[in-house]
Structures are given as C-alpha cells and as structure tokens.
Amino acid sequence: xxxxxxxxxxxxxxxxxxxxxxxxxxxxxxxxxxxxxxxxxxxxxxxxxxxxxxxxxxxxxxxxxxxxxxxxxxxxxxxxxxxxxxxxxxxxxxxxxxxxxxxxxxxxxxxxxxxxxxxxxxxxxxxxxxxxxxxxxxxxxxxxxxx
Amino acid sequence: xxxxxxxxxxxxxxxxxxxxxxxxxxxxxxxxxxxxxxxxxxxxxxxxxxxxx
Numbered sequence: 001x002x003x004x005x006x007x008x009x010x011x012x013x014x015x016x017x018x019x020x021x022x023x024x025x026x027x028x029x030x031x032x033x034x035x036x037x038x039x040x041x042x043x044x045x046x047x048x049x050x051x052x053x054x055x056x057x058x059x060x061x062x063x064x065x066x067x068x069x070x071x072x073x074x075x076x077x078x079x080x081x082x083x084x085x086x087x088x089x090x091x092x093x094x095x096x097x098x099x100x101x102x103x104x105x106x107x108x109x110x111x112x113x114x115x116x117x118x119x120x121x122x123x124x125x126x127x128x129x130x131x132x133x134x135x136x137x138x139x140x141x142x143x144x145x146x147x
Numbered sequence: 148x149x150x151x152x153x154x155x156x157x158x159x160x161x162x163x164x165x166x167x168x169x170x171x172x173x174x175x176x177x178x179x180x181x182x183x184x185x186x187x188x189x190x191x192x193x194x195x196x197x198x199x200x
Binding site for chain 1: 170171172173175176177178181182184185186188189192194195196198
C-alpha cells in the first residue's frame, strides 16, 4: 500500500500500536490492539480507539473530528500488515462498537479499497453471509486476510 | 525501565524512540467488551467457508 498515514509505535509484544491523529482538534492519541478472538482457526480481533489521556483506557465512542479519517484507517491498515508480519498471516476481524461506527469504517475502506486490495483480501458480513467487500454494500463486520 | 522502540514512519523509514510507557491494553474494559462481542458474533454467524474446519 502507498497511502498517506501516520507514524506509529508498536508495543513490545507487537500486539498494540499507537499513533497521534493531528488536525483541527489537536493531537489525539489512537491505539490499536490485537487480541486472540478464535482459536481454531486462529483469528484475531482488531480493537481501535482514542486513548484517554487521564485513564489510559481506550474508547472508540469518542468523536475526535480531526478530519483525517482516511489517514487514520490507512495507519490502522499498516499496523495490520506489521502485525501479520510478526504473528503470522491470520485473519483479523473488525467491527465498530456501534452500527454508525461500523459505517464509518466501511466508508474509509471503500475510499481506500483499491490500495487495500493490493495487499489484503477484505470480506464483509451482510445478509447472514460473508462476501468479498464491495464499495456500495452495507456490512455488519469485516474480516481481513493478507494476500 | 525505559524501553527502546522502533517506529515505522509514513515513508517507510524506521525511527527509534525511547519510551517509559508500554501499557498492555488487553484487559481494558473496552477491549474486553469488544472481544466478547466479536466472539458472540462469530459464534452466531460463523466464519467464511474457506476458514471453516
């Protein structure tokens, strides 16, 4: 992929990544966390959100409105690549914490799909089935695999 | 104990940063909740056919 994105910092175990969104509302720390979701076959969950500066906890209900949605998604996609290079080419599952948030993820994936498709296969879940991601479809969840 | 980390920049360069913070977020309430919700979703809806065993 050759997308504009932020520099990110991996945790020691390469299961977490942090970066700063920069825009009209300042610098906002974003964190991506990968957790084992399914054991057979191995599937990881991708969780992503703002890191509260006081508690350090992550929350994806915050609306930072930093006008950099696609750059953030490109950065998250880069961490997927890094994560798979370290832990193996296992599927990664992602879903927003609300339908509206899932819709935002979908819009960004659609905007960047041509670049994302160079390295990944993205599937979406709708009408009770998984299918290859299509730009104008509405999905409940996503599953990403490296090509 | 400070830790030394590598940051991958937008242009693919590697920048070394020394950090004192390396918090494990795996037990954050939000993360735990997300993973539980994802497990429930996959238990109900399953994986794509090519991943089923």
